[in-house]
Amino acid sequence: MGEFPDYLPQDETARPFSVIERAIQYAAEAHKGAVRKGSLVPYIAHPMETMMLVASMTNDNEVIAAAALHDVVEDTPITIEEIEAEFGQKIAFYVAHESENKREDRPKSETWKIRKQEQLEKTKDASRSVKCIMLADKLSNMRASLRDFKRDGRAIWQKFNMKDEKEQYWYYHAVADVVKELADTPCYQEYISILDIVFHDLDEEMTRDL
Incomplete structure (x- = not known):
């Protein structure tokens, strides 16, 4: 079945991944192996649902991407500096704001x-x-x-x-x-x-x- 999300490698004629697609990939890798509390549901289901709910309230792709990434810093070893390097200051700001100490x-x-x-x-x-x-x-x-x-x-x-x-x-x-x-x-x-x-x-x- 492959890993989630299972994208084919890009070729030179393919369009670049959108920031949302990159965020989905990044979050899926970061949360790999984790499950929702008290269940066997893969944890990635939560940030994906959060992302889709945000997409119903805004058309801002960076806000939607940040929703997909919102638990990455709080729940994995990835740092906010790594998020900023990969996705930029605006998305890093949103992720940092959602991350608890x-x-x-x-x-x-x-x-x-x-x-x-x-x-x-x-x-x-x-x-x-x-x-x-x-x-x-x-x-x-x-x-x-x-x-x-x-x-x-x-x-x-x-x-x-x-x-x-x-x-x-x-x-x-x-x-x-x-x-x-x-x-x-x-x-x-x-x-x-x-x-x-x-x-x-x-x-x-x-x-x-x-």
Whole structure:
């Protein structure tokens, strides 16, 4: 079957690869062998879905390419300097903006909220393009969570570094607030509808506790 993506070698008459095609190739190689958390789904499925969601919100090829690459620096040994050398300053900026400071010297569960707060803060006043990538990334995550929720219910959070569903509730709703300028897009509307389903029971519990 070959590797994903399986392109034929170019010849002299072939058109050059677009920046999006190059980003797909680069991301596929970078994430090779990795799988989505709690599944056997190849990890590359997530950045590809994120890329397609971003493409529904913008025609900017560099923003779309950055979406394909958005987890490369955060989750692989590749550095932001390597991204800039390969794809230029603009794409590197978007990828850097989407990349968390993982603080590898500390347990991920211990730094989870700090990292999420940092991402929210730096995205709050960012450009629409940056917010498109964040929304697409989180919508892709919530689509996967919805599939798991339909099978496993509220136990789905146990596979994550942050297992407290109230913290997950806080974060995903905070994202919705940060990217609310995209409220007119189908991506935002789908995102909100998924939150309403996945966190419905918790919503009711929190309302009763008030």
